[in-house]
Amino acid sequence: MKLRDLAYYRTGGRCHALYEPKSIDDLSRIVKALHATQQKYFVLGGGTNSLVLDEDWPGAVIAFRRMKKIEVQGHRIYAEAGADNTDVAKAALEAKLDGVAWMHRLPGQIGGTVRMNARCYGGEISQVAKEVHTVLPDGTIRVYSAAEGIFRGYKDTLFMDNGAIVAAAVLELQDGVRGSIETRMQFYEQDRVKKGQFLYPTCGCVFKNDYKVGVPSGMLLDKAGAHKLSRPEVALNPQHANFVYNKGTGSRDILELTLAMRELVYREYGVWMEYEMEILGDLPSDLKARVEEKRPAQPQMEKLEPLRALFQKKQTSGS
Numbered sequence: 001m002k003l004r005d006l007a008y009y010r011t012g013g014r015c016h017a018l019y020e021p022k023s024i025d026d027l028s029r030i031v032k033a034l035h036a037t038q039q040k041y042f043v044l045g046g047g048t049n050s051l052v053l054d055e056d057w058p059g060a061v062i063a064f065r066r067m068k069k070i071e072v073q074g075h076r077i078y079a080e081a082g083a084d085n086t087d088v089a090k091a092a093l094e095a096k097l098d099g100v101a102w103m104h105r106l107p108g109q110i111g112g113t114v115r116m117n118a119r120c121y122g123g124e125i126s127q128v129a130k131e132v133h134t135v136l137p138d139g140t141i142r143v144y145s146a147a148e149g150i151f152r153g154y155k156d157t158l159f160m161d162n163g164a165i166v167a168a169a170v171l172e173l174q175d176g177v178r179g180s181i182e183t184r185m186q187f188y189e190q191d192r193v194k195k196g197q198f199l200y201p202t203c204g205c206v207f208k209n210d211y212k213v214g215v216p217s218g219m220l221l222d223k224a225g226a227h228k229l230s231r232p233e234v235a236l237n238p239q240h241a242n243f244v245y246n247k248g249t250g251s252r253d254i255l256e257l258t259l260a261m262r263e264l265v266y267r268e269y270g271v272w273m274e275y276e277m278e279i280l281g282d283l284p285s286d287l288k289a290r291v292e293e294k295r296p297a298q299p300q301m302e303k304l305e306p307l308r309a310l311f312q313k314k315q316t317s318g319s
């Protein structure tokens with residue numbers, strides 16, 4: 001199977017083997033076997049924050065189409081890794097539970113959302129995930145409590161380092177009022193539609209924000225004139241310069257565009273943006289060196305200050 005059929009961004013070559021576990025025990029067995037034979041693998045959730053490379057992948061891929069169970073237990077929701085964020089938000093609505101309305105129409109699955117500590121509209125998965133059921137790289141099952149410091153801050157979790165695969169998460173919610181939850185869900189959906197987020201495949205934000213800089217990466221890109229880098233087959237979202245649309249091309253073109261975006265912002269503002277988009281597969285060596293390059297920050301304060309002021313003004317006015 002071509003991975004592009006599973007990946008939201010519509011890129012990806014063939015993989016050596018595809019595993020689609022049915023349960024955490026099944027996942028544990030698969031990972032134990034891969035570990036024993038030292039076969040490399042990567043995990044693919046919805047692929048909504050990832051770029052799967054078009055080069056064929058000699059390893060295995062683990063995907064979660066068969067682990068989508070969502071169970072409401074009192075104030076808690078148990079969601080398997082493959083449960084779609086929107087389905088979790090809808091299940092909470094049906095049970096009149098508040099705390100995950102922000103996840104409505106956030107593309108992706110609970111497993112990827114936990115690993116990325118995804119956030120939007122004032123919500124973050126770390127605020128509600130109380131327990132995370134995982135499978136460690138040797139295949140052992142390990143349940144983490146949120147109190148063990150698994151969520152380390154903005155787009156940062158322990159699972160990015162220890163290679164644990166999220167099999168399920170237990171979310172703790174509060175009683176809510178159906179009408180109020182539904183109104184917010186509708187607002188989030190309309191806002192994303194209005195911002196053109198669903199017009200073409202994307203992976204959300206390509207670059208993280210650097211809070212020390214005080215200007216979001218999207219604004220840096222916009223003001224640096226990154227829109228002029230768009231081409232017919234791969235283009236920046238006109239309303240959000242940190243989102244790159246795939247209009248019918250492959251992973252190399254997308255990567256080249258993002259490299260040019262990062263270069264432009266560095267030249268203009270001295271800010272070296274860090275990738276949020278996860279790259280899945282083996283990067284060809286020429287691209288690897290360029291993607292992994294690090295440059296020292298050389299913030300050009302006289303250019304950044306007016307942007308900071310503009311961003312703060314926008315935030316206060318809510319625009």
Ligand SMILES: Cc1cc2nc3c(=O)[nH]c(=O)nc-3n(C[C@H](O)[C@H](O)[C@H](O)COP(=O)(O)OP(=O)(O)OC[C@H]3O[C@@H](n4cnc5c(N)ncnc54)[C@H](O)[C@@H]3O)c2cc1C
Nearest residue numbers: 045046047048049050108109111112113118119120166204
């Ligand atoms: C239109 C659009 C809008 C977006 N808006 C936002 C937003 O507002 N806020 C935000 O935070 N994000 C946003 N994103 C990014 C994305 O929706 C989230 O990061 C989402 O949580 C990713 O989930 P996923 O299952 O698609 O992860 P994937 O892209 O499949 O995976 C991301 C990473 O996690 C790993 N992974 C996947 N599943 C698991 C698992 N079960 N266990 C361990 N590791 C795993 C993958 O190997 C990869 O490294 C947006 C994306 C799109 C396309």
